[in-house]
Amino acid sequence: MPETILVVEDEPALRDTLSYNLKKDGFAVESVGDGRAALESARKLKPDLIILDIMLPELDGFEVARILRRETTTPILMLTARDDEIDRVVGLEVGADDYLTKPFSMRELMARVKAQLRRTRLLQEELARQHKTTQHATLVFDNLVINLTRREVTLDGKPVQLKPKEYELLEFFAQHKGQMLSREFILERVWGWDFIGDSRTVDVHVRWLRQKIEADAAHPTRIVTVRGGGYRFEG
Numbered sequence: 001m002p003e004t005i006l007v008v009e010d011e012p013a014l015r016d017t018l019s020y021n022l023k024k025d026g027f028a029v030e031s032v033g034d035g036r037a038a039l040e041s042a043r044k045l046k047p048d049l050i051i052l053d054i055m056l057p058e059l060d061g062f063e064v065a066r067i068l069r070r071e072t073t074t075p076i077l078m079l080t081a082r083d084d085e086i087d088r089v090v091g092l093e094v095g096a097d098d099y100l101t102k103p104f105s106m107r108e109l110m111a112r113v114k115a116q117l118r119r120t121r122l123l124q125e126e127l128a129r130q131h132k133t134t135q136h137a138t139l140v141f142d143n144l145v146i147n148l149t150r151r152e153v154t155l156d157g158k159p160v161q162l163k164p165k166e167y168e169l170l171e172f173f174a175q176h177k178g179q180m181l182s183r184e185f186i187l188e189r190v191w192g193w194d195f196i197g198d199s200r201t202v203d204v205h206v207r208w209l210r211q212k213i214e215a216d217a218a219h220p221t222r223i224v225t226v227r228g229g230g231y232r233f234e235g
């Protein structure tokens with residue numbers, strides 16, 4: 001999916017030039033010509049980046065940035081009309097991430113846009129990683145512990161040797177504790193659409209898993225069979 005950019009600029013010629021060049025570079029673009037429309041579009045569209053002129057009808061760019069900053073972390077690239085130190089300082093104070101002084105080249109604008117998007121992407125990846133390691137590092141089911149970060153499983157404190165697909169299947173079960181999961185659903189989610197095989201693959205792996213994590217594999221209490229349906233992980 002292309003990244004979306006909201007262009008806020010009241011000069012039609014510049015607005016069109018910006019839109020044209022951004023679209024040519026593969027971005028989805030929406031453009032508006034005043035501050036109120038900017039707020040509306042930003043809330044509705046949730047763009048990946050906002051290019052925001054300062055001198056605008058209705059609300060000026062500073063005001064728009066100030067309001068949006070309370071609602072979103074979307075990067076804002078401000079366009080200042082002249083090489084005005086005060087505009088830049090105020091722009092950064094109200095929460096703009098970068099600014100460009102008119103006139104600017106499209107090449108420079110593109111470089112700034114891409115730098116901001118890259119920064120946001122890295123930040124989001126970092127946050128996702130942190131979230132995963134701090135919030136969901138381990139899943140504990142009595143004596144069975146699944147370490148999601150290290151992809152390791154212990155039973156009564158002793159490591160359980162699992163093949164990669166056995167581990168993925170166990171993790172999938174653990175993330176859906178108490179839910180009835182059909183063989184087809186498991187196959188699709190653990191093996192993927194392009195897997196050439198059938199639902200017996202799931203049965204075979206469940207059997208292997210049971211031998212490794214059940215107290216009595218012949219009478220499983222962790223991964224139970226749901227008649228006519230599939231499996232349910234009880235914990």
Ligand code: CA
Binds near residue numbers: 010011054055056
């Ligand atoms: Ca303007």
